[in-house]
Amino acid sequence: MAGVLKAPGAFAITPHKVSVCVLVQIYASPSQISIPFPFSSVSQHNRLGLYLLALTKSCDDILEPKLEQLISQLREIGGLLDHWLTDHLTSRLSSLSSPDDLFNFFNDMRGVLGGPDSGVMEDDQVILDPNSNLGMFLRRCILAFNLLTFEGICHLLTNIGIYCKEAISSCSSYELRRLDDSDIEVFADPKSEHNDKGRESSSYSSSGDLLRDVDLNGGVFLRTNWQIQGYLMEQADAIEKDGSSFTLNAFELTLRQLQKLAPELHRVHFLRYLNSLYHDDYFSALENLHRYFDYSAGTEGFDFVPPAGCNSFGRYEIALLCLGMMHFHFGHPKQALEVLTEAVRVSQQHSNDTCLAYTLAAICNLLSEIGFSTTSGILGSPFSPMTSVGTSLSVQQQLFVLLKGSLKRAESLKLKQLVAANHLAMAKFNLTHVQRPLLSFGPKTSMKLRTCPVTVCKELRLGYHLISEFCCEGSTMTTDGAFSTAWLKNLQKPVGSLVLSQDNSSRDNSNPFLFCTQPSSIPGSVLQLVGSSYLHRATAWEIYGSAPLARVNALVYATCVADASSSSDAALVHVKLIQHLAVFKGYEEAFSALKIAEEKFLSVSKSRILILKLQLLHERALHRGHLKLAQQVCDELGVLASSVTAVDMELKIEASLRHARTLLAAKQFSQAAAVAHSLFCMCYKFNLQVESATVLLLLAEIHLKSGNAVVGLPHALASLSYCQSFNLDLLRASATLTLAELWLSLGSNHTKTALTLIHGAFPMILGHGGLELCARAYIAEAKCYLSDPSFSVSDNPEVVLDPLRQASDELHVLEYHELAAEGFYLMAIVFDKLGQLEKREEAAASFKNHIMALENPQDGEDPLSNA
Amino acid sequence: MEEDEVIHGDFYLLAKSYFDCREYRRAAHVLRDQTGNKSVFLRCYALYLAGEKRKEEEMIELEGPLGKSDAVNRELVSLERELSSLCKNGMIDPFGLYLYGLVLKEKGNENLARKVLVESVNSYPWNWSAWSELQSLCTTVDILNGLNLSNHWMKEFFLASVYQELRMHNESLSKYENLQGTFTFSNYIQAQIAKARYSLREFEQVEVIFEDLLRNDPYRVEDMDTYSNVLYTKECFSALSYLAHRVIMTDKYRPESCCIIGNYYSLKGQHEKSVIYFRRALKLNKNYLSAWTLMGHEYVEMKNTPAAVDAYRRAVDINPRDYRAWYGLGQAYEMMGMPHYALHYFRKSVFFQPIDSRLWIAMAQCYESEQLHMLEEAIKCYKRAANCNDTEAIALHRLAKLHRELGYPEEAAFYYRKDLERMEAEEREGPNIVEALMFLATHYKAQKRFEEAEVYCTRLLDYTGPERETAKSLLRGMRMAQSSFPSMDVEHFHP
Numbered sequence A: 001m002a003g004v005l006k007a008p009g010a011f012a013i014t015p016h017k018v019s020v021c022v023l024v025q026i027y028a029s030p031s032q033i034s035i036p037f038p039f040s041s042v043s044q045h046n047r048l049g050l051y052l053l054a055l056t057k058s059c060d061d062i063l064e065p066k067l068e069q070l071i072s073q074l075r076e077i078g079g080l081l082d083h084w085l086t087d088h089l090t091s092r093l094s095s096l097s098s099p100d101d102l103f104n105f106f107n108d109m110r111g112v113l114g115g116p117d118s119g120v121m122e123d124d125q126v127i128l129d130p131n132s133n134l135g136m137f138l139r140r141c142i143l144a145f146n147l148l149t150f151e152g153i154c155h156l157l158t159n160i161g162i163y164c165k166e167a168i169s170s171c172s173s174y175e176l177r178r179l180d181d182s183d184i185e186v187f188a189d190p191k192s193e194h195n196d197k198g199r200e201s202s203s204y205s206s207s208g209d210l211l212r213d214v215d216l217n218g219g220v221f222l223r224t225n226w227q228i229q230g231y232l233m234e235q236a237d238a239i240e241k242d243g244s245s246f247t248l249n250a251f252e253l254t255l256r257q258l259q260k261l262a263p264e265l266h267r268v269h270f271l272r273y274l275n276s277l278y279h280d281d282y283f284s285a286l287e288n289l290h291r292y293f294d295y296s297a298g299t300e301g302f303d304f305v306p307p308a309g310c311n312s313f314g315r316y317e318i319a320l321l322c323l324g325m326m327h328f329h330f331g332h333p334k335q336a337l338e339v340l341t342e343a344v345r346v347s348q349q350h351s352n353d354t355c356l357a358y359t360l361a362a363i364c365n366l367l368s369e370i371g372f373s374t375t376s377g378i379l380g381s382p383f384s385p386m387t388s389v390g391t392s393l394s395v396q397q398q399l400f401v402l403l404k405g406s407l408k409r410a411e412s413l414k415l416k417q418l419v420a421a422n423h424l425a426m427a428k429f430n431l432t433h434v435q436r437p438l439l440s441f442g443p444k445t446s447m448k449l450r451t452c453p454v455t456v457c458k459e460l461r462l463g464y465h466l467i468s469e470f471c472c473e474g475s476t477m478t479t480d481g482a483f484s485t486a487w488l489k490n491l492q493k494p495v496g497s498l499v500l501s502q503d504n505s506s507r508d509n510s511n512p513f514l515f516c517t518q519p520s521s522i523p524g525s526v527l528q529l530v531g532s533s534y535l536h537r538a539t540a541w542e543i544y545g546s547a548p549l550a551r552v553n554a555l556v557y558a559t560c561v562a563d564a565s566s567s568s569d570a571a572l573v574h575v576k577l578i579q580h581l582a583v584f585k586g587y588e589e590a591f592s593a594l595k596i597a598e599e600k601f602l603s604v605s606k607s608r609i610l611i612l613k614l615q616l617l618h619e620r621a622l623h624r625g626h627l628k629l630a631q632q633v634c635d636e637l638g639v640l641a642s643s644v645t646a647v648d649m650e651l652k653i654e655a656s657l658r659h660a661r662t663l664l665a666a667k668q669f670s671q672a673a674a675v676a677h678s679l680f681c682m683c684y685k686f687n688l689q690v691e692s693a694t695v696l697l698l699l700a701e702i703h704l705k706s707g708n709a710v711v712g713l714p715h716a717l718a719s720l721s722y723c724q725s726f727n728l729d730l731l732r733a734s735a736t737l738t739l740a741e742l743w744l745s746l747g748s749n750h751t752k753t754a755l756t757l758i759h760g761a762f763p764m765i766l767g768h769g770g771l772e773l774c775a776r777a778y779i780a781e782a783k784c785y786l787s788d789p790s791f792s793v794s795d796n797p798e799v800v801l802d803p804l805r806q807a808s809d810e811l812h813v814l815e816y817h818e819l820a821a822e823g824f825y826l827m828a829i830v831f832d833k834l835g836q837l838e839k840r841e842e843a844a845a846s847f848k849n850h851i852m853a854l855e856n857p858q859d860g861e862d863p864l865s866n867a
Numbered sequence B: 001m002e003e004d005e006v007i008h009g010d011f012y013l014l015a016k017s018y019f020d021c022r023e024y025r026r027a028a029h030v031l032r033d034q035t036g037n038k039s040v041f042l043r044c045y046a047l048y049l050a051g052e053k054r055k056e057e058e059m060i061e062l063e064g065p066l067g068k069s070d071a072v073n074r075e076l077v078s079l080e081r082e083l084s085s086l087c088k089n090g091m092i093d094p095f096g097l098y099l100y101g102l103v104l105k106e107k108g109n110e111n112l113a114r115k116v117l118v119e120s121v122n123s124y125p126w127n128w129s130a131w132s133e134l135q136s137l138c139t140t141v142d143i144l145n146g147l148n149l150s151n152h153w154m155k156e157f158f159l160a161s162v163y164q165e166l167r168m169h170n171e172s173l174s175k176y177e178n179l180q181g182t183f184t185f186s187n188y189i190q191a192q193i194a195k196a197r198y199s200l201r202e203f204e205q206v207e208v209i210f211e212d213l214l215r216n217d218p219y220r221v222e223d224m225d226t227y228s229n230v231l232y233t234k235e236c237f238s239a240l241s242y243l244a245h246r247v248i249m250t251d252k253y254r255p256e257s258c259c260i261i262g263n264y265y266s267l268k269g270q271h272e273k274s275v276i277y278f279r280r281a282l283k284l285n286k287n288y289l290s291a292w293t294l295m296g297h298e299y300v301e302m303k304n305t306p307a308a309v310d311a312y313r314r315a316v317d318i319n320p321r322d323y324r325a326w327y328g329l330g331q332a333y334e335m336m337g338m339p340h341y342a343l344h345y346f347r348k349s350v351f352f353q354p355i356d357s358r359l360w361i362a363m364a365q366c367y368e369s370e371q372l373h374m375l376e377e378a379i380k381c382y383k384r385a386a387n388c389n390d391t392e393a394i395a396l397h398r399l400a401k402l403h404r405e406l407g408y409p410e411e412a413a414f415y416y417r418k419d420l421e422r423m424e425a426e427e428r429e430g431p432n433i434v435e436a437l438m439f440l441a442t443h444y445k446a447q448k449r450f451e452e453a454e455v456y457c458t459r460l461l462d463y464t465g466p467e468r469e470t471a472k473s474l475l476r477g478m479r480m481a482q483s484s485f486p487s488m489d490v491e492h493f494h495p
Helices: A015-027 A042-057 A067-094 A099-112 A133-147 A150-168 A170-194 A204-214 A225-241 A248-261 A267-277 A282-296 A316-329 A333-349 A353-369 A395-412 A416-432 A453-468 A477-491 A497-502 A506-517 A524-544 A547-560 A567-585 A587-600 A608-624 A627-640 A649-665 A669-685 A689-705 A709-725 A729-745 A748-768 A771-787 A797-814 A817-834 A837-855 B006-020 B024-030 B037-061 B076-088 B094-106 B110-123 B128-136 B141-146 B153-165 B169-182 B187-199 B203-216 B224-233 B237-250 B255-267 B271-284 B289-301 B305-318 B323-335 B339-352 B357-368 B375-387 B395-405 B409-425 B431-446 B450-460 B466-483
Strands: none
Touching: A015 A042, A015 A067, A015 A099, A015 A133, A015 A150, A042 A067, A042 A133, A042 A477, A067 A150, A099 A133, A099 A150, A150 B037, A225 A248, A225 A267, A225 A524, A248 A267, A267 A282, A267 A316, A282 A316, A282 B305, A282 B339, A316 A333, A316 A353, A316 B339, A333 A353, A333 B339, A353 A395, A353 A416, A395 A416, A416 A453, A416 A524, A453 A524, A524 A547, A524 A567, A547 A567, A567 A587, A567 A608, A567 A771, A587 A608, A608 A627, A608 A649, A608 A817, A627 A649, A649 A669, A649 A689, A669 A689, A689 A709, A689 A729, A709 A729, A729 A748, A729 A771, A748 A771, A771 A797, A771 A817, A797 A817, A817 A837, B006 B024, B006 B037, B024 B037, B037 B076, B037 B094, B076 B094, B094 B110, B094 B128, B110 B128, B128 B153, B153 B169, B153 B187, B169 B187, B187 B203, B187 B224, B203 B224, B224 B237, B224 B255, B237 B255, B255 B271, B255 B289, B271 B289, B289 B305, B289 B323, B305 B323, B323 B339, B323 B357, B339 B357, B357 B375, B357 B395, B375 B395, B395 B409, B395 B431, B409 B431, B431 B450, B431 B466, B450 B466
16 A cells, blocks of 8 residues: 555465475475485486476566476476376375365475474485575465465465366366357347447457456466566566567566556566667656656665665655656657756755766766757756856866766765766767866866877776676576576476587577576676677777777677677677678678678667668769769668757768768769768767768868869868877878878879878778778879879889779779779870780770769669668 | 246245345345346346455455455356357346446456447436446547437436546536436435536535535435535535534445545644545545545645655556646655656646646646746746636736746736736735736836826835835836926936
8 A cells, every 4th residue: 555565575375386385395305315205316306406496486477387387397307207296296286175184284394394403414314404495485385374364275275276177177268268259259240230320340359358368367376576576677677688579569468467466566567668668659658657656666676776775755766867768768858858957956855876876877878979069057056066167168078077976976886887887988988079178267287189098998998897896786686586597498498409509500509608698697787888898999999990909899799798788789789890891891791791680680670780771872872873872872861860959960960971972972062062061060069079070071072072172171181180189090091191182183293292191191091991991092192103293104113003903903892983993094094104005905994884884873683672 | 027927926036035135146046047037137146246245355365465466256257158148149138238238347348348238228228327337438528429329318317427527517517407407306416516516616506505415315425525525625624523423423434434534634634544544445445536636635744755646646547537646746746856757747637637727837836946947838837827717816926927037028017917907806915916016117117108107106005015115206206207308317306
């Protein structure tokens, strides 16, 4: 009833528990020999023991198994004994025919337990230790029985009757129910004939059906509270890991049944909230979230709430934290920030430091994920203890202060997972932001306005370090239960399947691995953090421009933690690996890898895989000169982003960057420049400096192509300086190359400058650059030589021909017709100068082929047909 | 009919006697071989009631750690089978249909249940039980309009009752008043009219009706909880205690009785005792909506917010349209300093009762709170409140003030004037009048509309306090400005 919490451990005696008691009695029958009567070996005896343990702990369902299920499992474990076991069990159960039999039965059970004075016992004697798991179970059963009223005993007796009967005639009762349903249908028809006055007559059977499925028939019992909580926790983990693998309605049905059977178990509403959250049902999620916290006052379920500090005011701040994260999930940044602000205030008011730490982390996450141009008026008074420096700070500075504060809080509260997560967030911040002095007045220490890779590395390491010294924070409920569940599930598998499946196929690879990791003491959430640190590393190296290191980290992730990771993280890693393939191995390989990834992440909604596919298609269409398709793909990419301002920034930037590049390829220079310019303004507004570097470089390229080299130069230089501040080495090399091209286009007297620039960038480009970049560099180098008046081709033809050949090889893989044509054109000129006419014709023919291909773009397979 | 046969009549009479003694299974057993419509109905109905009785007992016996396991009426399956086959063969009378509808409803087959019940009331309209069951299945106006009911005066009773349940109070009231023309002395209609008027917040008339009703029907307990609510709002201590005493003597174990006592203790400020009685009411009827809500109010008074939230939430889960409970939830969260979270509940409450100014005002105050400070939204809510007959006259005043604070003097003047008119009409006195006059005087003066300004200034002179002096100096300033046209700075002429 209102405001009163139920004791969580309450325990009701059910027919299934009586069965387990019977089995425990067999397992631990008092005898003088080491292997009691029916068993023939110690391992057989132990197997039954393990099975019983698993029965009392596993949390794979909400309902207790029926007798027939129990019997079929007994067959699995009993081996030669199975007949004896099942016969004994059923005869023992059916012998319980009056309340007095039950009294006697539980009296007998007492004999199974060793007394408190049985500490000194002979070695060989089998006596159940009252404090062992099974002993405790037995004691609880006996206690629960003793607490029953006479009516309760009568119910138990009736239920045991139903339980046994169902095992015998399980199929016939099903038949009966079917018959029941068909009756209604038969009835409905003549009825509607009787008075069909324009009413719909076909709709009756539908609404009742759902309810009828949930409808209880006698022998359905919930498992123990402990097992159900474990089940719900596992389901919650599973939903958060991969929500799309749950079907909304199937799980909803289970939850509804659970709610019907246990109306005071409010956790159900939370699971409902999660279920609708991950199926993008906003209203239902909102409703259930409120309902859960109204009933539970935030004092049910959450592990990090210390039970001692449970005050009577409830912990509604947790509700706010969840609500804030929900709004974040649905892409409502403003509401999310408002709610989280309220969460901060209420947490402070109720001095719930743990919640405060988590809320701050959530706010940091929000601020870093979603572009806020200003937080003034939102991050107001409640933040003043944290941002005491004043409110004149920029969003980034506020974020920095909040991150620091959040980290400190998490450290002092010893919330190790949060600390690790905060370190990762800090690393991410350091990766993309230059540190600036927080004070706008007073003496300033000189600061280099650069990001510091060492700091990033340090933060990533710190995060990892804490995970490696992880000690169990949460309860042992799930790991213990999960182990039992896994053990029970493996009953069905024949022995040796473990070995077989390993070399079976790559698809089943995860199964044995999963089984191995289950008993390990590292919970899934920790593994997820480890995984996300690898993801951060991969991204960091991507940004710094080391392709091999980025790839290695992604591979480590994919091989080691992919099973524990959430499906969206796993998809991200695949995206990274496939992008790498596309850049270094060409589209063919990338698309075949994409096909595999698509199958694997088929169900993931709003998938990164889809975005990747569009990216690759766009890239290829541009290279092939298929501009219409490119524009179409580009538009599709733009549509995927949310319409709310500042949400899905990454995708929006990507889409408009690609739009500009499509326009550039179509030689609509002024429009391309306009798009790129507005994009730059957006990046500037939201302080996205890494992206700014890219956009500036694009602007430089647009001016280069449009013949405005003089205008292009400052853009290229600006991009270079961004690259320097943010240590974007590869992008810097690329910018250097563009700069060289710009110089080159200014006239032959700048070739020396251009050549020096290219040669300076070469190590980076050849070491880490993709096919396109390398080819561009080679061609630019050749062009430099060719336009240098002091260079003579006939003296040193290989200096020009070698890079051109390299370039044409690489461009062939990419199917980049325009650049390839240019390469062959240059080659033809060189051969002409050398007087090698045959080779000149060959190069010219290749040139012609590429130009033709460029002008009549035709696609063998329509790539969008399966999109 | 074959019941004419004496022997069958004897069986029926024996069974009926058992039935009246509440020995349901015994009654059913006596009729086991009877095939007449009346006997079949009595047998089935007895079985149904036996199942219900057992269900109620089991609900208590089976109460588990996580709440009650759902006890079910175990007779439903066999009853449904028997009645459906009877129905299929056309061998069923309207009473049988009623029972069949009841069984179908319990089994969750609502569409068919509705259809069967409609057939039952169409062929025998005087069975109010059937109408009641039908009413519980009409949860929306659309469903109601979809029913194919033949015309009969019983239908009017039904419609009036359904309208009340669907919160269409005016429609309900007019139906009942029509009916009262025919059934002049019906206590039932009188009580229903009182309830409808209560929902329309016409407390004075409700009190009169209930007084009259109690005179005619002194041992009535039904609907007296509504009367006690009226007495509570009017703070009639002794009348409420008298009523409580009276119902206790009549029947102590009625949810209504407990609720009345709860109300009395609440009025006396003894909230713990009040909760005890609301709890008792809920023990007697777990789905007693207003008891949950009232208990929530008591917990709010006792500053036990989680318990209040829980109680309110149970009320809205029983009936999601209960705007009072939504409002209570909002208030509870606002009390805990969570205005943003509270907004969700206020929104719900105004959604279900958009004509209640108090709800809009509560929501506006939430927006206005220091933490949210969303004044534009607050203004929108106050406007809604002002449009739906804001008896406490908070909205206009707040609207004027907010507009003034936000720097919209024109709008502020408009609302001050309206507020002033209203206060004059209701002959109110108080600081709000002075405030309004003061603002209007200065505002019109700044606008150079001296005539209006002068009117307000003169009115201010009737009040004591610093405003009076200000008004005097304003007047002086205006006279100066008017006399020495073109206007000059008044200050210079003062010594």
